[in-house]
Amino acid sequence: MSHLDNIPSTPGKFKMEKSPYINRLRFHSSLAKLTFWSFVFLGLILIFFFRSPSSNPLPSDPSRRSLRTSSWGGPAWEKRVRSSARVRARNGISVLVTGAAGFVGTHVSAALKRRGDGVLGLDNFNDYYDPSLKRARQALLERSGIFIVEGDINDVALLKKLFEVVAFTHVMHLAAQAGVRYAMENPGSYVHSNIAGFVNLLEVCKSANPQPAIVWASSSSVYGLNTKVPFSEKDRTDQPASLYAATKKAGEEIAHTYNHIYGLSLTGLRFFTVYGPWGRPDMAYFFFTKDILKGKSITIFEAANHGTVARDFTYIDDIVKGCLASLDTAEKSTGSGGKKKGSAQLRVFNLGNTSPVPVSDLVSILERHLKVKAKKNIMKLPRNGDVPFTHANISSAQRELGYKPTTDLQTGLKKFVRWYLSYYSGGKKASG
């Protein structure tokens, strides 16, 4: 038996360091010495890793393709956080924007900053879709003085720290696992972000002093199999067609609970298929554009009996106006010290465009703007969580928020295509 056969194989077992046998090894074999110091070194690295403040024991779902978060904390970091969240306008608000490197998050953050509000971003930069697009959005925001903290909404220690450093008046909660069809591939990631993450955020908000008002992204998908059109906030939302929709609906119920028990002011926004420059590559208008340009065929879903599948596509600038109006009309939370002091505002709004467009028309518009004919493959709507149509009734948002969408699909897609061509042909440079 060689000396090496007797060397413990794990650092844990190597605690027998003081035994006479190991001592003999250390003195008689230089190879054993080398192994010993390697274990010590490895042990130190592990101790450092597990004690570091950024080493979040979550995510609880290992299937979530979240990238490692970088470290946070320290005086320089706190200074950046404070400076980004500093309010510059009179009567401005200070907003924590979760999902700030996402599509809607980037646009909302930039719009708030332009008004002189304080904005701090939070994003975990996961690789659900190309993270380089998220990095380009981050670079864009950085240029206007917005710092995005790299971290997960499940990291309670990080969230608490952010509220220690800044007394946020508002939270714009946009961090989520998006996408209807991907829920069949990775259900755990929806539970992790849209349910566990949301609860973590609300837990921290309810204990914060002062409690912030929260505006957050729900989804038109909560209407599920509802057939009454246009969809009104009063319609039933108890028939979700996808796990994604079910987690967003769960979010609305969770919001009710935190409003009821802790007096948190909560506004849920049901977005209707938001599109535009800097959009999400997992969405149909985005990957149709990519595939049409490549000459690859695209699949257009159709409903039963050759019926059309349609969406109430809503342009990003209209959505941003709805988000800002929601923040501006949000009343203060009423709780303090984790206790409710009085009833607080609880709202849900549809933010749509009120004019559903068949997916086949979306493709025709893209063909015109791209000046390329699409290779089309028509397929029956698979059972993948998609619903045949969406159509928003926005009278409530119109009345309470002054929300009035002004961009039709033709105009909005023109702006998207212009951005797409310049972004992907210009060496992916972040341009406005």
Ligand SMILES: O=C(O)[C@H]1O[C@H](OP(=O)(O)OP(=O)(O)OC[C@H]2O[C@@H](n3ccc(=O)[nH]c3=O)[C@H](O)[C@@H]2O)[C@H](O)[C@@H](O)[C@@H]1O
């Ligand atoms: O309204 C919403 O709340 C939701 O809008 C979109 O979901 P969706 O409307 O399904 O948007 P896309 O995935 O871009 O699909 C748009 C349309 O294209 C259709 N489609 C999709 C993919 C495909 O290959 N072919 C095709 O015809 C879909 O059935 C759908 O009617 C977003 O992806 C969700 O994150 C968001 O919550």
